[in-house]
Amino acid sequence: MIEIPGKGQILCRPVFPLWKETAEHNRQKLERISIGLDRDEWRRELIGIAGQYMQSIGLDAPEFIPGAPFILSGHQPHPYHAGVMFKYRLLAEISREAVNAVWISADTEACGGFPVNIPSFLNGPRIATLRMHPSIADDFYEHSDVDSDALAAFRKSAVEHLRSIPDNMFAHGIKCLEENTKPIIVNNMRDMMILWRRKYGAGWPDSVFELPLSKVCETDGFFQFAFGLLRQSVKIRELFNAALHAYRKKRGIRSRANPFPDLGENGNGVETLFWKVKGSHRAPLYLKHSENGIVLAFKGETPVRSADELKKICVDNGIKIWPRAVALSLLQRLGLGDMFIHGVGGAKYDAITDALIEGLFETEPPKYAVASCTLSAPEPDDPSEKLAELHQKIREMQFHPEDFLEKTEEVIALIEKKNELIKSINNPEADKKSIGNAISQLNRLLNLSLEPVANKIENEIGILDMKKREFEVITYRELPYFLFPPDRISIHTTKG
Numbered sequence: 001m002i003e004i005p006g007k008g009q010i011l012c013r014p015v016f017p018l019w020k021e022t023a024e025h026n027r028q029k030l031e032r033i034s035i036g037l038d039r040d041e042w043r044r045e046l047i048g049i050a051g052q053y054m055q056s057i058g059l060d061a062p063e064f065i066p067g068a069p070f071i072l073s074g075h076q077p078h079p080y081h082a083g084v085m086f087k088y089r090l091l092a093e094i095s096r097e098a099v100n101a102v103w104i105s106a107d108t109e110a111c112g113g114f115p116v117n118i119p120s121f122l123n124g125p126r127i128a129t130l131r132m133h134p135s136i137a138d139d140f141y142e143h144s145d146v147d148s149d150a151l152a153a154f155r156k157s158a159v160e161h162l163r164s165i166p167d168n169m170f171a172h173g174i175k176c177l178e179e180n181t182k183p184i185i186v187n188n189m190r191d192m193m194i195l196w197r198r199k200y201g202a203g204w205p206d207s208v209f210e211l212p213l214s215k216v217c218e219t220d221g222f223f224q225f226a227f228g229l230l231r232q233s234v235k236i237r238e239l240f241n242a243a244l245h246a247y248r249k250k251r252g253i254r255s256r257a258n259p260f261p262d263l264g265e266n267g268n269g270v271e272t273l274f275w276k277v278k279g280s281h282r283a284p285l286y287l288k289h290s291e292n293g294i295v296l297a298f299k300g301e302t303p304v305r306s307a308d309e310l311k312k313i314c315v316d317n318g319i320k321i322w323p324r325a326v327a328l329s330l331l332q333r334l335g336l337g338d339m340f341i342h343g344v345g346g347a348k349y350d351a352i353t354d355a356l357i358e359g360l361f362e363t364e365p366p367k368y369a370v371a372s373c374t375l376s377a378p379e380p381d382d383p384s385e386k387l388a389e390l391h392q393k394i395r396e397m398q399f400h401p402e403d404f405l406e407k408t409e410e411v412i413a414l415i416e417k418k419n420e421l422i423k424s425i426n427n428p429e430a431d432k433k434s435i436g437n438a439i440s441q442l443n444r445l446l447n448l449s450l451e452p453v454a455n456k457i458e459n460e461i462g463i464l465d466m467k468k469r470e471f472e473v474i475t476y477r478e479l480p481y482f483l484f485p486p487d488r489i490s491i492h493t494t495k496g
Contacts, residue, residue: 004344005083007475010373010490011344016090019369020097023069023339026366033361035334036228036307042221042335043070043100049219050102050209057191059198062207065100072337073371074104074213077141077193079116079132079480082489083372087341088197088208089489090371095207102209104332107141107190108217108275108322114144114189116154117478119170120161125469127476128161130154132181133189139280142214144189148182155181162483169474173483176200180482200486216336217322220311225335226274226321227307230294232360233270233287237263240273240326243355259349260325268297273327277320285321329353333366341369375484376475383464383471390461397454401446404453418442 005011014022030039044064051061071094073087088103095101113131120128131137132154133147155177162170162177180196194210216222229236241262248258256262263271269288276285276298286297293305298319304310314321323331329350332340334357342350347370357365397404402415418439425435447454481489 004477005372005374007374007376010086011370012090013370014367016093016491019071019090019094019339020069020099022367022369023071023099023337027069027338029364029366030334030338033334033357033363035225037221037224037335039335042219042224045219045221046102046211046216046336047100047209049215050211053212053215054210057186057195057210059195059210060206062095062101062209065098068099069338070100070102070336071339071341072102072104072332073341074106074332075343076109076111077105077107077190077212078111078114079193079196079482081117081478082375082481082484083343083477085197085200085481086373086489087343087371089201089204089491091341092201092204092206092208093491095205100209101207102211102337104216104336105141105190105194105210105212106328107212107214108277109141110138111136111141111144111189113137114193116158116480117476118158118161119165119473119476119479119483121164121166121470121473122161125466125473127473127478128157130157130161136189140214140277141190142212143280146184146187146189146192148184151181151184165474170483172485173480176482196482200482203486213328214320214322216331217320220307221335222331223311223314223321224307225331226323226327227294227304227310229327229330230272230274230285230287230310233272233294234289236273236356236360237265237270239356239359240352243352243359246355247351259352269295273324273330275320275322275324277322278318282322284324325349326353326356330356333357333368339367339369341371343372344370373489374477375479375481375488381467381471382475383467387461387464387468390457390464394454394457394461397450397457398447399443401443401450404450414442414446418446 047064054061071091073091075084075087091101091103111133113134113136115129115131118128118130120126122128133144133150135147135150136144158177159174162174176196180192180199184192186192186195190212198206244260244262247253248256263273265271266286268286270286272285272287274285275282288295288297290303293303293309295301295303296313298317299313302313304313310321313319326349329340329346330353333353347368350368354365357363402418407415421435421439421442424430425432425439
């Protein structure tokens with residue numbers, strides 16, 4: 001089980017110095033796994049597409065290194081937390097070592113209006129989830145137009161929240177917001193997020209190719225890869241569901257939606273690992289099998305016999321086929337890259353991907369890397385330990401008030417009476433209920449004398465409770481990376 005790194009900690013497995021060696025070993029293993037297309041040819045095509053895309057948003061493409069391993073990572077293009085940026089930091093660093101480093105922007109998901117978690121002490125400590133472009137919440141990242149007015153409103157609100165936190169704690173975040181949300185030099189929010197990330201890491205190696213997933217899904221190589229999986233949809237459904245059941249059983253998970261729902265079957269055929277997308281709507285792709293090929297649910301009874309036919313049918317009908325989570329992982333680990341860098345979440349569900357690879361190809365899956373980190377505001381004081389001590393002290397005062405009182409004659413008399421009752425309660429003939437009531441009554445009398453002390457402690461607990469809520473806000477793991485200076489994202493990862 002891979003655990004999320006604690007505050008100020010990093011996770012990197014295998015250790016960073018072994019990454020290139022692992023990728024080269026995987027490359028040899030992949031040569032023995034046939035996915036129905038020429039990987040090297042497809043990768044060269046994608047590098048060309050990446051170069052064209054980078055040029056279109058004002059970035060210089062790095063030099064392609066023929067024969068070198070491909071190391072990949074990626075995420076949805078939004079202001080993600082520092083753990084994701086740590087993956088990009090390591091990908092940039094490994095590009096020094098004669099590898100082809102590629103960042104895949106998964107722009108085939110709904111953008112949610114580009115939500116950003118902003119810490120705030122306005123009206124009490126909390127996480128304010130603001131949206132950079134709320135009116136496009138249901139649109140895909142691929143077609144997320146920039147709205148300067150929406151960005152201005154987001155910037156104003158975000159800065160107000162950040163300035164509510166004392167000691168100018170997130171000054172870097174305020175500066176980033178001011179610099180990166182005006183002026184706007186691109187028309188697409190996806191592209192804006194990519195440029196924002198590149199600017200943030202301007203001091204890091206820049207030999208990383210940028211490649212939106214939507215553009216990958218337009219290539220001949222992608223349709224060859226997808227067609228190969230679709231032809232095996234019955235077997236994949238069987239393997240996928242079995243892997244899910246084993247995963248849930250091993251971890252004691254009862255929910256049938258965790259980590260994914262089972263693949264189903266209905267009148268439209270077998271559910272696949274792909275989405276059918278038209279306009280802003282997507283749904284699982286279903287198909288049936290015939291002697292002449294596969295029959296897509298959206299295309300009646302016409303059989304599809306090749307990847308070329310699949311692509312033509314999609315283009316002619318205004319349909320896109322995009323990979324769902326596990327198909328994307330198969331794409332990245334078996335087709336596009338020799339090693340993929342996962343975060344903690346992706347590594348958890350890739351147990352399902354591994355089971356599919358083993359079942360489909362009867363071979364050990366290529367290894368992947370896992371990297372993440374957790375940042376927080378500088379040196380915050382965690383009041384949790386002190387709070388626990390005070391709560392325990394209050395509890396002890398309720399049952400043993402005599403231990404906290406000044407020993408006046410009156411108090412001593414009450415304590416002596418209590419001790420006598422405690423001794424007598426062990427007598428076999430004692431009326432334990434009445435004695436217990438008497439002890440409780442004495443405790444109440446003793447506690448009356450303790451009220452000033454208890455009130456003082458309760459006040460202290462109230463103050464610390466507020467400090468704890470503040471602490472939890474400023475150390476929240478999902479805060480966006482741009483709140484922290486780039487030098488906080490370290491590459492010292494010799495320990496896994």
